[in-house]
Amino acid sequence: xxxxxxxxxxxxxxxxxxxxxxxxxxxxxxxxxxxxxxxxxxxxxxxxxxxxxxxxxxxxxxxxxxxxxxxxxxxxxxxxxxxxxxxxxxxxxxxxxxxxxxxxxxxxxxxxxxxxxxxxxxxxxxxxxxxxxxxxxxxxxxxxxxxxxxxxxxxxxxxxxxxxxxxxxxxxxxxxxxxxxxxxxxxxxxxxxxxxxxxxxxxxxxxxxxxxxxxxxxxxxxxxxxxxxxxxxxxxxxxxxxxxxxxxxxxxxxxxxxxxxxxxxxxxxxxxxxxxxxxxxxxxxxxxxxxxxxxxxxxxxxxxxxxx
Amino acid sequence: xxxxxxxxxxxxxxxxxxxxxxxxxxxxxxxxxxxxxxxxxxxxxxxxxxxxxxxxxxxxxxxxxxxxxxxxxxxxxxxxxxxxxxxxxxxxxxxxxxxxxxxxxxxxxxxxxxxxxxxxxxxxxxxxxxxxxxxxxxxxxxxxxxxxxxxxxxxxxxxxxxxxxxxxxxxxxxxxxxxxxxxxxxxxxxxxxxxxxxxxxxxxxxxxxxxxxxxxxxxxxxxxxxxxxxxxxxxxxxxxxxxxxxxxxxxxxxxxxxxxxxxxxxxxxxxxxxxxxxxxxxxxxxxxxxxxxxxxxxxxxxxxxxxxxxxxxxxx
Numbered sequence: 001x002x003x004x005x006x007x008x009x010x011x012x013x014x015x016x017x018x019x020x021x022x023x024x025x026x027x028x029x030x031x032x033x034x035x036x037x038x039x040x041x042x043x044x045x046x047x048x049x050x051x052x053x054x055x056x057x058x059x060x061x062x063x064x065x066x067x068x069x070x071x072x073x074x075x076x077x078x079x080x081x082x083x084x085x086x087x088x089x090x091x092x093x094x095x096x097x098x099x100x101x102x103x104x105x106x107x108x109x110x111x112x113x114x115x116x117x118x119x120x121x122x123x124x125x126x127x128x129x130x131x132x133x134x135x136x137x138x139x140x141x142x143x144x145x146x147x148x149x150x151x152x153x154x155x156x157x158x159x160x161x162x163x164x165x166x167x168x169x170x171x172x173x174x175x176x177x178x179x180x181x182x183x184x185x186x187x188x189x190x191x192x193x194x195x196x197x198x199x200x201x202x203x204x205x206x207x208x209x210x211x212x213x214x215x216x217x218x219x220x221x222x223x224x225x226x227x228x229x230x231x232x233x234x235x236x237x238x239x240x241x242x243x244x245x246x247x248x249x250x251x252x253x254x255x256x257x258x259x260x261x262x263x264x265x266x267x268x269x270x271x272x273x274x275x276x277x278x279x280x281x282x283x284x285x286x287x288x289x290x291x292x293x294x295x296x297x298x299x300x301x302x303x304x305x306x307x308x
Numbered sequence: 309x310x311x312x313x314x315x316x317x318x319x320x321x322x323x324x325x326x327x328x329x330x331x332x333x334x335x336x337x338x339x340x341x342x343x344x345x346x347x348x349x350x351x352x353x354x355x356x357x358x359x360x361x362x363x364x365x366x367x368x369x370x371x372x373x374x375x376x377x378x379x380x381x382x383x384x385x386x387x388x389x390x391x392x393x394x395x396x397x398x399x400x401x402x403x404x405x406x407x408x409x410x411x412x413x414x415x416x417x418x419x420x421x422x423x424x425x426x427x428x429x430x431x432x433x434x435x436x437x438x439x440x441x442x443x444x445x446x447x448x449x450x451x452x453x454x455x456x457x458x459x460x461x462x463x464x465x466x467x468x469x470x471x472x473x474x475x476x477x478x479x480x481x482x483x484x485x486x487x488x489x490x491x492x493x494x495x496x497x498x499x500x501x502x503x504x505x506x507x508x509x510x511x512x513x514x515x516x517x518x519x520x521x522x523x524x525x526x527x528x529x530x531x532x533x534x535x536x537x538x539x540x541x542x543x544x545x546x547x548x549x550x551x552x553x554x555x556x557x558x559x560x561x562x563x564x565x566x567x568x569x570x571x572x573x574x575x576x577x578x579x580x581x582x583x584x585x586x587x588x589x590x591x592x593x594x595x596x597x598x599x600x601x602x603x604x605x606x607x608x609x610x611x612x613x614x615x616x617x618x619x620x621x622x623x624x
Contacts (some may be wrong), residue, residue, distance in 0.1 A: 123548020217449020
């Protein structure tokens with residue numbers, strides 16, 4: 001039996017341990033708050049500087065030497081076109097690769113290499129993709145500093161994101177679904193096409209949106225392939241009045257994108273251009289936050305609604 | 309396997325056996341063709357890696373025909389675009405290492421504390437709000453962080469320390485650290501959550517507090533995952549470009565003092581790409597040699613992370 005003095009000592013010990021618990025709870029919350037406050041400061045800073053500059057003219061004007069007349073027309077059109085190319089290549093390739101690795105791939109060294117490789121690619125700095133694109137797409141393939149080269153670069157960059165999201169979505173489909181489909185005589189492709197892909201669609205979509213949000217904000221690889229910072233024209237429109245009605249000239253056009261426009265304005269000393277940069281940044285932040293937020297919401301709904 | 313109707317007709321008309329076999333063969337061919345297409349899609353990632361290695365090595369070989377490897381590694385000046393050209397990668401490496409160190413000093417402690425807090429301490433409601441929030445923070449484009457470092461953090465720091473130049477590694481490093489926190493925190497937290505519950509229960513049953521359980525049971529058990537989160541943080545910091553290009557200035561400067569402006573490897577590549585260098589000039593080749601250095605550095609990080617994971621892996 002412990003005597004009274006020991007009891008007091010033990011109680012003191014317990015109390016001190018509990019204080020540590022309390023203390024760490026507070027420290028954790030403070031650390032979290034540092035992240036949250038930075039985010040709020042970043043957002044507020046951009047909003048306060050940028051919102052006064054935001055108006056219809058800003059969205060529909062070309063960049064200009066006069067800060068008050070400058071706008072982001074060529075930048076957001078360029079971003080939209082590049083994203084179109086990126087999605088066109090990254091989504092089918094990523095989904096096909098994810099499908100292969102989950103449903104088809106045999107367990108052998110080739111599969112191991114592909115898997116390790118995808119993990120490694122996700123850790124390659126984005127500027128290295130820019131160097132790849134500069135050497136390969138721009139010069140060896142002769143695509144020049146074009147929308148197509150930029151779209152392909154970003155497609156390669158977000159491919160690992162799409163592949164990983166596809167694999168996770170496919171993996172969460174219970175085995176019974178596949179067995180049921182095979183039992184009815186479906187071939188492997190029929191099972192994939194009619195069951196695996198439709199059921200994993202929301203998960204894939206989440207990954208694609210997150211990947212695209214990342215691609216929209218990527219600056220370094222696009223600068224590296226030599227996108228111009230001052231573009232006062234729009235690429236040729238994809239639709240024409242005379243036959244054949246569609247034109248792909250825009251793929252080979254020079255372009256600029258939102259983050260490059262913002263970088264260009266940020267690197268100038270005049271305060272008026274910095275204000276433009278804030279306004280462009282605000283548009284960019286809203287775009288990426290909306291996309292990421294939508295993806296997070298989608299995943300949340302998914303977790304709640306689908307119970308296999 | 310034939311469909312039910314096919315089965316019935318074949319029983320009625322034995323002559324259609326051949327048609328059935330032909331259909332089965334064509335289906336087999338189609339299945340194989342589809343599998344090959346999917347396999348090719350999976351191979352794209354391997355070709356990407358091969359492409360990166362090929363381009364970086366091929367262009368660097370041209371570079372090293374004109375500049376000796378010894379000069380590249382030991383020269384203490386970096387003036388590739390001057391008439392009196394010097395190619396000392398150490399100059400750029402010092403900027404990269406200094407800014408990365410600042411970023412990691414911020415990101416590793418904060419990221420780890422947040423991960424422990426979210427995994428072991430936070431009530432469910434806080435965790436449900438905080439995780440998506442961290443994810444949003446990780447999704448902000450880096451150019452925005454660059455603007456924030458240059459026009460918010462630097463003036464803030466100058467308020468405390470007026471001698472700080474407008475471009476400096478410190479504010480870029482701090483903002484870079486904040487950018488990396490979500491990565492470190494979310495991967496570490498996943499690793500801690502993967503620790504089986506009965507280890508915690510055992511610890512609590514012995515009378516340990518939450519803090520003791522977290523630091524002496526959960527963290528050691530999850531150490532391989534936490535280590536790989538740190539490694540990922542390091543390679544993010546080393547490869548980060550826009551924050552440094554905007555906020556740290558782009559002049560090469562051999563320094564380990566974060567209060568000074570300096571160019572990093574990545575900022576140098578951006579600077580050259582912004583100018584109009586002719587294809588095939590030495591300046592053009594230089595960015596590939598710089599890129600190769602960067603790539604080797606992150607590759608070393610990845611391999612180190614892989615080995616750490618292997619040697620610390622605890623199996624339950």
